[in-house]
Amino acid sequence: MAESTLTTVASLLPRLFQVINLATETEFNLFERYGETEATLPELEELNNAAERVRSSYNRLYGLLLQVAQTQPAAEAAIIDLLYRSI
Numbered sequence: 001m002a003e004s005t006l007t008t009v010a011s012l013l014p015r016l017f018q019v020i021n022l023a024t025e026t027e028f029n030l031f032e033r034y035g036e037t038e039a040t041l042p043e044l045e046e047l048n049n050a051a052e053r054v055r056s057s058y059n060r061l062y063g064l065l066l067q068v069a070q071t072q073p074a075a076e077a078a079i080i081d082l083l084y085r086s087i
Helices: 003-034 041-070 077-086
Strands: none
Touching: 003 041, 003 077, 041 077
16 A cells, blocks of 8 residues: 555544544534524434434544455455545
8 A cells, every 4th residue: 555545544544533533523412502402402312413424434444454454464455445535
């Protein structure tokens, strides 16, 4: 795998983590401040959904990178292709 691909993944994972953290923190703060009401429920659900989508992307990217590392030196082309498409 190209070093540039590893660098790209290494820069994406912390950014994805920050998005998950921000969405979770914002959801918590909104709930703590206003509670779960008819007015806040859509926003709370949207923040939760956003965090879940990014968490899924984080797990997929990390999992694929781990699979590539475990199958080196000849990682399967399909796994590498999935990794490139995930980036």
